[in-house]
Amino acid sequence: MPRSSTPPPHLTLNTSSRGTPAAIPNKHIPICSPGPAPFRGLETPPASPPKDSLIETSSITYPPSTHCSLYSEDPPVWMISAQRLAQALEHISTQPLPNPEQVFPWLHGLHAENQIQLAFFVSRRKSVRKVPKCIRGITIVKTGGDLSVSKLKGAIAPDELLQGRCMSEDAGAFIEPDPKDGFSVRNFQIQACKMALVSDIIVYGDDKTNPGATIELAKKISRAQRAYETKNGIQRGLFNTFMLGDHFCVVEQKYPELVAVDPEGCMTGKVMDFFYWERLEMCEMSKASEISNNVYLGPTPDDALECSSSQGLAIDVNIEASDLAHVPDPRSLKNLKISLKDSKHAPLHIEFPSSGSIMPPTWSHAEADGLMEVCKWIYEIANPQEVNKPEEQAVNDGDDIEMVDIARPQKVLIHCTDGYTESSLLGLAYFMYAEGLPVHDAWVQLHREKGRNFFAYPTDVALLTAIQPRILQESPRWKEDVFHISEPQWLSRIDGSLPSRILPYMYLGNLGHANNPELLKELGITRILSVGESLSWPEGTKKRLNWPSENFLFIDRVQDNGVDPLWDEFDRCLRFIERGKLDGTATLVHCRVGVSRSATICIAEVMNELGLSFPRAYCFVRARRLNVIIQPHLRFTYELLKWEEFQREKRNEPLRRELEWATIAREIALMNKPYSR
Template sequence: MATVVVQQHPVRHSSSPPPAISSSFSLSADSTPSQPPVPNKHIPVCPTGPAPPSSKIPATPPASPTLRHAAPLHGRPVLFPPDDFPIVCDDPPIYSVDADTLASAMEERASRPLPDPKHVFPWLHGLHPENHIQLGFFVSRRRSLRRVPRCLRFTAIVKVGGNLSKSRIKGAIAPQEILSKSGTSFLEADPPEGFSVRNFQIQTAKLAPLSDIVVYGEDDVDQKEVLQVANGIANAQKEWRKNFDPGQDVSLFNTFVLESTFREIEDKHPELIAVNCQGQLTGRVVDFFHWERLEMCHMAEASEITTNVWQGPTPDVNEHPLEDLGFDVFIETHDVASIPNLRYLSKISAQLEDGPQRLEFPSSGSVLASWNQVEVYDLIDTCRWIYHIANPEEPEQPTDADGDIPMVSLTSKPRKVFIHCGDGYTESSLLAIAYFMFAEGVPVHEAWLRLHCEKKRNFFAYPSDVAFLTSIQSRLLLESPAARGRSIPKTPEPSWLSRMDGSLPSRILPYMYLGNLNHANNPELLRALGIRRVLSIGEPVSWPPSEFEKWGLDSVMMVNEVQDNGIDPLTQEFDRCLKFIEKGKKDGTATLVHCRVGVSRSATICIAEVMACKGLSFPRAYCFVRARRLNVIIQPHLRFVYELLKWDELQQQKRNEPIHRDLEWPTIAREIALMNKPYSKQQ
């Protein structure tokens, strides 16, 4: 069976729209190739919790921040001091570097441990002197916390000419991402209003003044243009030093131009190339969009849910023609489709000998209370038709409205049916569950569990899907081929079904689930899924004492006093949490990790576990968890992401490996901001 990949579709507007991300600074849409979001996902609201008790809103804005001269850098960076580099321009000074020096500088930076989080937060959150809300929450009158940390130093790569869709060095950005319209001063990155602990979009500009900046252009770009941008950056560094570090005689951060051509870098240091001169991803540099889609395809890859009926992501017909995928019928599920009637299905049956056939079906979540009986009958007829072509040995055939038998030979071979949608699970879940109920003769709750536990399918359904499938359950089972010659016993509806909103907790690993407080407060559902341990991060479960007795006190663990406020650290809890999860793994059971929403605190713990057990770097572990957190976007805030980068360093040391980051902090923050940007616009 050929492996299928995701084909992107227009984003579906969820019934629960994500909140807009408030910020005065946004990444330029022209600075990176346009990337469509994975369908159906949305950004949930993550409550920050209360402000620290000592927080007070200052009466007047504090003075402009200066460099915090505590915790200085140790060791000599490759690019500092720049005395040994050729000078291209004297005032302000601009230096020249070659490809080998750039590679050494980037390797040195990737191998240097990041400063402790306490030395860079809350400064990284963005503390604009006029943003009373942000200042009041984070620093109150402690002006020392607003000083620029001297312990930070990065290397920024700026590309001149064209966009970043080709000839892109690892981590490269466009000039407009850090320079104001004048081209001679840095952007003011800190938001002047609003409150956020997820200001990923400001990090590139915020950290540019604390970076040695290397400027290069595509090979066909005039060198004068490169020097012009470099001159603007050098002036911006000079202005910034005058305003924020007036006592420093020597420039701590400098501007360089790359004397080597892009093709030279491709030849000598291919490990630095993210996108080659033809606009192709090299695969040598982690690309968040690319890795998320790889993980999504792996997680939702096509699998057989019942005899000759498969579910998975929409195939890319440009890469794999339908004829090569091994399926006879492709049923695409999406929002604007209608339920096919028997006449149309009969037409498809007659054309099966001509090659693979396509039809459409409404998506999950599109079911409304206004659905009429004709549409219900059409749904059941669709299930019957799928069953007949997948199992042609069955003697009974469906008839159309006039009583005519569709043109399908009783001796025709079994046909393979592929139910698909963009992400492989969301929009196709309604039809997949309904057909599984029909084909297997099982009620909705059993279909839910068997698809997830036996068939290992990750799927997402909406509350309306639960209500609809429950309401038509008796009719589906009455028409089911599994009911022929026997009576299907009536089983009582389990109590967990009425308390479920349609979604199951997300299976990140076979022994670890990620969910929200609603999932945690449905212990009957957890037991049905094989979950026997619950790890609560900052949000306790509301169980009666009898429930705790059933689970046992050693099967429930609570991490206290961790709010999603950008202040409370979580690193010190990693080892304890992971030992708790590991105990469940050894016992052959699964652990639910949850907070309130299931996207920040608990997601951070799940990422830490994936990094530890699979030996993955943070970017890869982040994409691994993000792809498996069904229908919602994981949202660890800035401090949690930074702490996970420090956790990455610790895991490498435990494996006796040298410290080496796949990507630097400004690049990681930029990638996360760009990934979330399309969803933040949904209304």
């Protein structure tokens, strides 16, 4: 990622939503049922590697006396140099993670008083509630907690770790990370604190920090470590507290790869950041492209992300789809058209109501009239050579809008924040009008032939279907009877969303998509990978639509319960997807909702195909799932991080994680917080 001068958003897990980044419009987190509780003797077989293949994480910060000096004996605090810090972080990133069976269900969060969580995971043996001895990490804490400047890789704030006010005299105990109430297999928000309990903790301040504050914070953390040792029967001194002995500027100068945010608040681009990487992937996916002559769809240009979709297009008219906009009236359109006669005019900016804002059956004829007027206006300025033909001029003389001739074609960008949600109504309506296509053909062609990923509300589908005769009757391309158009069976069964195209040969969707075979055929999908959820096609459908049995793969006994593994199935699933790719067709990967089990398989394939690290593959798939936020639970996420190890080994590359487990989980929790209810 290129260096960005834009200050990163202030991210924290312990504040109100005011402290979180602005959410991408219209995204949502679907509810994922965990399925039935696992019972002894009926669980899915454990994932590979086998349980007896134990892995323990080593660290070069233990014992601390080897390369560090003791600053304080009571409580013990050690001094660590910038060089040793860089070496320690490099070493930990090259250590294999313990197998999932060694750290789960402990990582799920097993509070002694949370009977629901305990009953689900550990009713058979209480030993799994003990702290695993195989796992070890490094946690970096910044004094003062301001992570918007001078942030080291993976750093957290003190209040994410310590109870009460971190600077108060009585602070000296860790937060209890395990939730006392409720049930969840997606406790990403507790992982940074939970891993800190089994980590060496390094405290640092920036060059403006009072050294005394860093010393005091380090002592409080050390006292918390001693208290945690006593409570949990951990060997004394197994985990220790360190203070960074060098100034932050030394780290910045000698080890720039460890600096995520510089002292001026600029992202360095040296450390992968989920929040920005998702937006960069989204810009890449939805970048502006031509859907009809001189008319483009794309995201609102954003120089801060350096992904201006209109760069190089010389856009003349920007039409932004907005929730607050009204349909432009004919007089305004005429005045705008007059201003376009000036060859040196600055790009015009127009607003149009966003998708889902014109609601049938209450929509008015005025709204339909306005939609048609805008489509016609766009077509006229984008195609003046067709509109202003001499033989048609006499017809146009009586129309106020048509009397204004445009000398040259104007390039029009229809845009919104994410490039596909709010603009889909106008984009689809114009595509129907300009190309003379009924709604079902426009829907498929915009996706397949024009390569656009988009989301349309069910109300948009109903509206465009209702006014389809008028759109086609006024279209300059439609020449047939508008009242006898046969509607395909799949259209009435669609909820507004298409399966998400992750790769050209792999789609991610839900059970509803999988049970709509006619739609899948229209999209070029001829293979279905069902992860834990079986199809319910009417009798004879496979034979009628010529779906051979070898084009189906059902992965059984995998619930979204935080217990059943998917690791054992990665290879079989990816071979199935690969066969479809070699045959020149596409595979739909689905579970029930299309966010956890099937998303996990898709991420594994992206890592395998594109050679991406897990964090980058996660953002790649997340951006392309459009309005639905992917939600692989903790165990699946951990398995994918182990899959990254396997991928590197297969490519004969040395193991080196880009980000550690605690940082990955924390970033996922922060990205999802704006959408959680």
